[in-house]
Amino acid sequence: MADINLLPVEDKGSEATEGIRKKLSVASAVVLAAVAVFGIVTLVMFTNISSQRQKIQSRIDTNTDQINSLKDTEAMVVVTKDKVSVADKVLSGRADQVNVFNQFAQLVPENVYFTDIKFIGSKSTFSGKAKSSADVAGFISSLASDDGAKIISNVNIDSLSSDQEGVYTFNVSGQLVTKASATGGEKSS
Amino acid sequence: MNLPTITVPKSGVNLGIAKYLPFAMPTVSIAIALLVAYFVIWPKFGEVLSMRTTNKQMDVQASQLEEKAQVLSVLSQDKVVLEKQLAQAEKLLPSTNGIFFILREIEQAAASSGILLEKTDVDAKSLSSGQAGTGAPAPPDKSASSVKGVSPSVVVKVALTGGYKSFLQFLGFLYNNSRVVSVDDLTLSSSSQDNSSVVRASITINAFWKPLPKDLGSIDKPVDRLSDAENSRLSAVETVQMASPSAAPNVSYGRSDLFAPF
Numbered sequence: 169m170a171d172i173n174l175l176p177v178e179d180k181g182s183e184a185t186e187g188i189r190k191k192l193s194v195a196s197a198v199v200l201a202a203v204a205v206f207g208i209v210t211l212v213m214f215t216n217i218s219s220q221r222q223k224i225q226s227r228i229d230t231n232t233d234q235i236n237s238l239k240d241t242e243a244m245v246v247v248t249k250d251k252v253s254v255a256d257k258v259l260s261g262r263a264d265q266v267n268v269f270n271q272f273a274q275l276v277p278e279n280v281y282f283t284d285i286k287f288i289g290s291k292s293t294f295s296g297k298a299k300s301s302a303d304v305a306g307f308i309s310s311l312a313s314d315d316g317a318k319i320i321s322n323v324n325i326d327s328l329s330s331d332q333e334g335v336y337t338f339n340v341s342g343q344l345v346t347k348a349s350a351t352g353g354e355k356s357s
Numbered sequence: 358m359n360l361p362t363i364t365v366p367k368s369g370v371n372l373g374i375a376k377y378l379p380f381a382m383p384t385v386s387i388a389i390a391l392l393v394a395y396f397v398i399w400p401k402f403g404e405v406l407s408m409r410t411t412n413k414q415m416d417v418q419a420s421q422l423e424e425k426a427q428v429l430s431v432l433s434q435d436k437v438v439l440e441k442q443l444a445q446a447e448k449l450l451p452s453t454n455g456i457f458f459i460l461r462e463i464e465q466a467a468a469s470s471g472i473l474l475e476k477t478d479v480d481a482k483s484l485s486s487g488q489a490g491t492g493a494p495a496p497p498d499k500s501a502s503s504v505k506g507v508s509p510s511v512v513v514k515v516a517l518t519g520g521y522k523s524f525l526q527f528l529g530f531l532y533n534n535s536r537v538v539s540v541d542d543l544t545l546s547s548s549s550q551d552n553s554s555v556v557r558a559s560i561t562i563n564a565f566w567k568p569l570p571k572d573l574g575s576i577d578k579p580v581d582r583l584s585d586a587e588n589s590r591l592s593a594v595e596t597v598q599m600a601s602p603s604a605a606p607n608v609s610y611g612r613s614d615l616f617a618p619f
Contacts (some may be wrong), residue, residue, distance in 0.1 A: 274491035
């Protein structure tokens with residue numbers, strides 16, 4: 169008698185199973201469709217990007233060939249640029265002693281003369297004699313003036329002595345102003 | 358009478374397996390779809406994304422190459438101008454050290470300015486090394502010239518005697534020559550023997566040179582054109598007439614006694 173009562177429970181179970189099966193079927197269809205769409209989109213993108221790459225590659229190849237055919241021109245341009253930029257750097261940075269001497273001569277009082285002038289790198293030293301202390305002072309003040317600062321900076325009196333006739337022997341050092349440092353100074357000011 | 362009780366469990370087991378069979382098809386199809394998506398489509402999608410990035414880079418490279426090709430094709434139309442500029446640049450900075458030409462220029466400058474050239478001493482190290490007059494890297498020196506080390510140079514030490522104005526003329530000739538030189542160390546002292554304005558000078562001349570580049574760099578490296586300042590440097594060379602650095606100076610040849618003094 170107990171077995172007879174099982175039948176309605178089985179029916180209910182099969183209905184539930186059928187419902188789950190249907191849902192699963194729908195889910196599988198959705199997943200399949202999504203994967204298919206994803207696959208197709210990927211394929212389309214791949215095709216597009218591949219064709220783009222081919223076009224870009226052909227542009228690169230064409231231009232590379234053209235550049236290779238103009239190698240001589242490029243070599244001339246590169247060498248010229250290379251040399252001129254270095255030359256420009258040297259010419260801008262070197263100390264122009266002729267100009268320094270010419271400008272310096274304007275700053276020296278009449279009663280001052282030199283026995284020794286040295287430019288070692290950018291350091292300069294001036295040894296000389298002056299008729300009086302006023303001449304030495306005039307010389308130093310002209311070096312420290314705006315005109316003097318254009319050619320010599322950091323002026324320093326290394327030695328100063330006079331003999332019994334009142335003639336002063338002096339030794340002055342300073343830093344030579346190059347065109348490059350002068351331009352830098354102008355820019356910074 | 359006991360038979361029904363035996364058959365019921367058997368039919369129950371069959372019913373259990375059959376119950377799961379309808380789920381197999383959708384489950385397997387989902388699993389296969391996910392596997393395909395994960396192992397096939399997703400890697401391909403990643404590849405597509407990386408290809409897109411690469412394409413952007415390639416596009417930039419292609420544009421650079423196009424620009425370079427255009428610049429070069431425009432420049433190649435004026436080959437005469439380019440050759441002239443190259444010759445001028447070669448005068449500014451020869452590709453070899455050109456020691457004999459700088460010596461010749463020093464001699465000519467001395468002769469033109471009326472100054473006596475007492476001694477000329479070429480720094481052998483600067484001849485042998487490709488670097489700017491220094492075999493080993495020198496310690497930083499505050500007083501050193503700012504142009505040292507910019508390019509290889511031949512170092513020539515010269516001792517001179519002459520008038521102060523002649524000396525200035527000599528320096529002027531040196532600086533006005535096409536070849537790029539710098540005077541680093543200069544010592545000028547008055548001659549103590551008499552009251553004349555004769556000065557003794559010793560100077561160190563750096564004559565710069567620049568070897569030709571071994572390669573032109575990568576193909577997509579853009580072409581650097583000359584700036585206005587550089588163009589004016591080159592046009593300044595144009596006005597100066599000098600012998601080509603590649604030609605040797607003219608001398609007479611032939612000697613019967615190899616040990617007879619001249």
